[in-house]
Amino acid sequence: MMKKIQVILVDDHQLIRDGIKSLLQDAQQIEVINEASSAAELFQLLKCQKPDILILDVSLPGMSGIEITKVIQKEFPSIRVMILSMYIGEDFIFNALKAGARGYLHKNINSYELITAIEEINKGNEYFSTQVSDIILKSFVKKAHTGVKQGEEKEEILTSRELEILKLVAEGFSNPEIAEKLVISIRTVESHKTHIMQKLLLNTVADLVKFAIRNNIIEL
């Protein structure tokens, strides 16, 4: 008999994990060998088990799915990562792929598509759910029009201080409150904020909050 495709499932909601496991039980060629609810748990598992495919939810407490993907690519390049997400923002998808993900599926897919995706990725191909590939195409077309080449994007990463301020801002603290907390001048807080906005290409606090939520910097 053929070797089954071995999968580890990572999602912070047990109900979702149970559901997906249950779905995949119907697929004879796929075997969920283990599961994790956080990055820490996952890395613990990987000390003993190496799956063929890792199914990662993007939004995890602590380390985001995308960050995990980067680490996996570096430490265990033979493991193929498939991202499962509720969000289909362009930047999101782009960052996931840049991090080395082989597939990106929106949660609005059916079980058949999930199984197909796993099989394709296992073969070494890439797989995107319909909505996701639409967005990639649109983005490509748009970039072609505006003359921006793929990959010329923001590679900016926030410094730890900036991340700290981003978090506090998104949590709803005012500048004076943040200044007091961190024992720095209000102007400094403003400076950091400005830099953050510039780096992330964000224009409003609203966008900043959304960014923080999507990247699991704060809880919703």
Added chain:
Amino acid sequence: MMKKIQVILVDDHQLIRDGIKSLLQDAQQIEVINEASSAAELFQLLKCQKPDILILDVSLPGMSGIEITKVIQKEFPSIRVMILSMYIGEDFIFNALKAGARGYLHKNINSYELITAIEEINKGNEYFSTQVSDIILKSFVKKAHTGVKQGEEKEEILTSRELEILKLVAEGFSNPEIAEKLVISIRTVESHKTHIMQKLLLNTVADLVKFAIRNNIIEL
């Protein structure tokens, strides 16, 4: 043979629906008779089918699970509503119960708990997942200490104009932009904003954005 508990499942992500359906197939006493991905679809179904229990995701496009619950209570009081949510905010839970939900489960539960919950609710009892009941208890204790009686909460509902402004603010438009869009003065925009904050007991734009996301007023 005993009549099965008939369930309709409402969630906007098909993968989640498929997963839960698959889980519930193992429970002989429960039957998922139909499913919907939006409020509109659900009400269409309810014209022909009346389930015993409705499993509702809180965050749905268009009408939130809580709003749906209210309508269900009014139109079909015999149907029992169970809320399934990723969020366990106090206000959230409180509003769901006030709307008439019989249960509130965090998605971080296992399949066994889900089945138990359905059975309990079907018997006419209420059911809350562990984390949820913790929050209810804490809230109760806190209110007892501060002397606020249960139910004395905000019952404020936003006017349509306010909702319109809330949406634009959360989407990231500045006051002048909103004023121009709606052809009103900037001061008026500010007034609406102030009223919204007062009604929702929010203090910052960050909170406002989060509120808008949780209540599906904007997309993340």
Added chain:
DNA sequence: ATTTAATCTACGTGAAACACGGAGGAGGTT
């Protein structure tokens, strides 16, 4: 050892936003 780059810190200025309070008019209810 010197240069270079990155980071954290801070300020000045004018425009925009916020908090607080007041108020008039349109439209519906009692």
Added chain:
DNA sequence: AACCTCCTCCGTGTTTCACGTAGATTAAAT
């Protein structure tokens, strides 16, 4: 007619934003 809600708008003082500038520290590169 009196009442209420909602939408509209303003005054005033404080805070934040946008944009530019810049000193201090530190780490990496040559």
